[in-house]
Amino acid sequence: MRSKALLFLPFFALFLAFAPLQASAQDMAISDTVLKMPLADDVSMDDAVDSMKLRANSLNFKLVAHLPLYKELEAMDVESGRIEIFQFCDARIANQMLQFNIDFAAYLPCRIALIEDEDGKPWLVTLDLGKIIPGANLPPDLLEKAELVRDNIESIMTAGANGEL
Known part of the structure; x- marks a missing residue:
């Protein structure tokens, strides 16, 4: 009887080890999971867009897609504030991440949303890569590149939020 109980001990230990992770995820x-920055009071949304594009260019990040979602909503007679999604990418780093693990495709390219909240306050919003990277189990060379991507996306957002040219 005692030996049967000992057989279940490793499973019970695994349950106890993962129970806090499940509770914290819930x-x-x-x-x-996101990083948000309000635009400075003296920065227009158009200025923020220009600043993000200029900063991305200076960091060798390419603007690979732009979705002016608010225009699509207007075409459907749906009222909304301004909503635009910008997608930036460093193709070389993206390829290296995908070669390491195709699951990174779900995070590509990096997106920054420009959105007006219900009070008309403009925000920049993106996935907080600082919370994703630690769990990615990357080798040192890819970890360095992932942190560079994180830093560049934050730099692009900061430039946009502050209207830095």
């Missing part, structure tokens, strides 16, 4: 709000 307790996590979507706001815990």
Whole structure:
């Protein structure tokens, strides 16, 4: 009888090890997974867009897609504030990440949304790569590149939020 109980001990230990992870994932709000920056009061949304594009260019990040979602909504007679999605990418780093693990395709390219909240306040919003990178188990060379991508996306957002040219 005692030997049967000992057989279940490793499974019980695994359960105890993963139980806190499951509880913390359930307790996590979507706001815990994003990085948000309000635009400075003297920065227009158009200025923010120009600043993001210029900063991305200076960092060798290419603007690979732009979705002016608010225009699509207008065409459907749906009222909304301004909503635009910008997608930036360093193709070389993206390819290296995909070669390492195709699951990174779900995170490519890096997106920054420009959005007006219900009060008309403009925000820049993106996935918080700082929370994703630690769990990616990357080798040192890819970890360095992932951190560079994180830093560049944050730099692009900061430039946009502050209207830096």
